[in-house]
Amino acid sequence: MAQPARAVLRIVTVLLLAGWCTAKTVTYDFNVTWVTANPDGLKERKVVGINGQWPLPVIEVDKGDQLIVNMHNGLPDKNATIHFHGMYQNGTNEMDGPSMVTQCPVPPGADFTYNFTVNQNGTYWYHCHTDYCYPDGYRQAFIVHDTESYFYDEYEEEFTITLSDWYHELSEGIAPDFLSVYNPTGAEPIPNAFLFNDTLNTKIPVKPNTTYLIRLINISAFVAQYFYIEGHTFRIVEIDGVYTEPAEADTLYIAVAQRYAVLLTTKNSTDQNYAIVTVADSQLLDTIPSDLHLNNTNWLEYNANAAFDQAVMTVNDSSSLVPFDDITLVPYDHLPLYPDPDHQINVTVYMGNLLNGYGYAFLDNISYTAPKVPTLFSVLSSGDMATNSEIYGDFTHSVVLDHNDVVEIVLNNGDTGSHPFHLHGHNFQVINRAPSYGATFYDYLNGDPVPYDPNNHTAFPSAPARRDTFVLPPQGYFVIRFVADNPGVWFFHCHIDWHLAQGLGMLMVEAPTQLQERSRIPQQHYDVCAAAGVPSKGNAAGNFNNFLDLTGQNTQQPPLPGGFTSRGIVALVFSVLSAFVGIASIVVYGLSDLKFHPGKDDDVQMVVEEYHDNTPTIYDIPKSS
Incomplete structure (x- = not known):
């Protein structure tokens, strides 16, 4: 072997050994x-x-570690899974966690082991990915430490802040009223509180003249929050696990599932404490109960003996907050704009009703409906048919992508609400969006939805911001690109949990042929399917003799007859209710309001009870009259 070759081999060996020595389980x-x-x-x-x-x-690991989570579902009455939000799961698609996408739901009493290598860095979180599960508290931070980050030597300490909305009732009690004929507009359940690190009135001790890395995660089921610290600015250095060029900011808008890491340098003085202010985005709420605190104060504690004053602002101040615009962030690696797409997906968000009168969410005309077989298992059991999108069902909205395609998603919003969309298995470049944050974010509400026009848009950035969750503005649009370099079945969905339950999602079946070649599903996963009573082979309908036979597939409700609207459904529902109330009133009045009793001289009188403001007035009418 030539001397230069030996030198290269020696260097490679040393590097590999160094990696093996530092990585751990x-x-x-x-x-x-x-x-x-x-x-x-x-x-x-x-x-x-x-x-x-x-x-x-x-959960805390170092970049390069192998993570093993042995989950036992000890819930007696609820299925469970874990999704490690933001993990690419490259080569381990079966560990991604969404029920009926990459695995079967884990039933009560069953075990499931998640096992994968973390070749990423940054701020993530984990949560249950089964219907109506994580709003009941099954969510928390997942941190990947990286001693090689460009800012590692700039901070002395770090801490993590989670923001969340909170309900006083179990999801299983809220859900029947949410997806109901009595809620045809799909109005989301209003939280009862907004938490900061799963509590309220938190004091975070800090030292003067010290730089901290603060990790911020919105682990809510529904509501975005604004974040700022009185008297301080900070430098953004990471979004959703992607390092950015440092950017000075004083206010952030953190939608559900989004994450930021910021560097904050404290003041020299310790004469006062400073309010950490979080403000719920009231634009997302259909109603605001009088006892709901949209604004909450926690504190940077410089001095335990100084006052801890509440932040001064009103409920309506959130509309005047102008957060940093994440689309302007530049990735630290300056990855250039991906080339023109090989595959474009153009879909529009709608909210509407189907025949049962419930409020559903749609991408075009499809409301995501889970198949009878997890889609990953359909890929692995379908042989040459795996590249045919038909086998994945009519209502999973599955799109088959070729390996290494550049994919562009144009997402238009026909709805007046905003939607934080998350793509599993990838981060993506954010190349266009309208309208922008701040005062113009809700401007489009004054007119009709404005879809993306490929012939009339602002210039795409040369090195676009990348993240895995991005907000679709009301009645506006966004355009994102990613490379299909990660064979797997990946969910693309709104991360407002209520909207996902309404069907606001679709599947990317990425490089299915390569996925078949690379996947090795542990036997335990099949055992869990058997325990849950879910088939583990076949098409979306569970048919495996003929993969094009979708007889028996899960389907969405039929459409409403032409001319019906949400307002019409409400009117119909309450007309029917009024009719029942009227009939009941007639029966009650007929049985109890007309009474006969003996009067003087055995003359029978009729007593008529008339109600005014729930107070009876009684008239005695002699029989002779």
């Missing part, structure tokens, strides 16, 4: 059970705990 054993908690001090309720505790444990 991190194991968590999770026994998932019900516990009780009262995080806002207003109502104790059941929550999903781990190992008898809530809040849940923060």
